[in-house]
Amino acid sequence: MTARIIDGRERAHRLRAKIKDTVSSFKQDGLGTPGLAVVLVGSDPASEVYVRSKLRATEEAGIQSFSHHFEDTVTQADLLAFVERLNTDPAVHGILVQLPLPAHIDKLAVINAIAPDKDVDGFHLENVGRLATGQPSFIPCTPLGCLMLLREELGDLRGRVATIVGCSNIVGHPMAELLLKNECTVLIAHEYTRDTGALVRQADIVVAAAGVPGLIKADWLKPGACVIDVGINRVAAPEKGLADDGAPKTKLVGDVDFAAALAVADAITPVPGGVGPMTIACLLLNTVDAFCTQAGRAKPACLAA
Ligand SMILES: NC(=O)C1=CN([C@@H]2O[C@H](COP(=O)(O)OP(=O)(O)OC[C@H]3O[C@@H](n4cnc5c(N)ncnc54)[C@H](OP(=O)(O)O)[C@@H]3O)[C@@H](O)[C@H]2O)C=CC1
């Protein structure tokens, strides 16, 4: 038996098609167009790639995109003033400040300056608190995408044991909140966990979000587990030969030993083509959500999570 490979690209494609239809029905009904502002600081090549694909997906869905690129020398005061301008811009319904930010900028100050009802990343203190206390909130895009994949694979999640490896504010921690809300028994591993394998072995659901290639070994998995690999790690791929600069070519891998896990898991997400595309689709979903709230409309039922 080999595990089912969960096709995140295909699922994201389906979700994006529904979002696109919804956005065009808003326009036909004269309700206006949702808008998403993406702010990038500095010139980290990976961030530039992600921002470009977010903007492309936004435009393909018929959502208006506003892209702002600052030098990495921008002052915190200038960045905060810019966020404030986006907060009051009626054409902007969602705001995303790409992370990481340069070290001289207080990331939390910037995130918490975003109007909570435009915080489509769900990172603002108010949305974090709302999620933790079971009140309506924006849900961070990556955990939301993981939850959608899990629900589609497994249906009801009640009573399942879920182990999350990693507990950052952007992935692991909100993922734990969401799975708790979905009535899972949640185990969380982090860098100081003594025996992460022992926690993973108990899990019906494994969410790997540590950013360590190959961390999750196949013999850590309970046979039949559903494995969601969030990790995105660029590693050398000598088998692909040399790049123009003479260094080995590289490839993307997750946190799970994918090839070996196929023989143990029931279902698993690949990297690339798993969680990443769902993250982007969920960003569009949150933007439509923000638009509906700001326009005083209910979110269309076809987009309910
Ligand atoms: N597919 C997607 O859409 C996205 C993918 N990612 C990817 O997911 C991964 C995680 O991202 P992010 O949460 O931002 O990363 P962070 O570096 O912020 O957090 C990593 C977490 O993993 C924990 N950790 C690190 N090493 C180990 C270990 N050996 N054993 C157990 N836990 C460990 C850390 O523990 P501690 O808290 O103790 O330091 C921390 O909680 C990265 O590869 C990132 O690129 C991120 C966002 C979106």
Ligand SMILES: Nc1nc(=O)c2c([nH]1)NC[C@@H]1CN(c3ccc(C(=O)N[C@@H](CCC(=O)O)C(=O)O)cc3)C=[N+]21
């Ligand atoms: N404010 C903020 N919000 C974020 O949501 C956020 C962020 N900052 N900073 C960085 C991380 C990372 N992230 C990804 C999104 C999509 C893919 C994605 O689409 N990945 C493709 C492959 C991409 C490639 O080929 O490089 C895939 O997995 O198939 C990956 C990673 C969002 N993040």
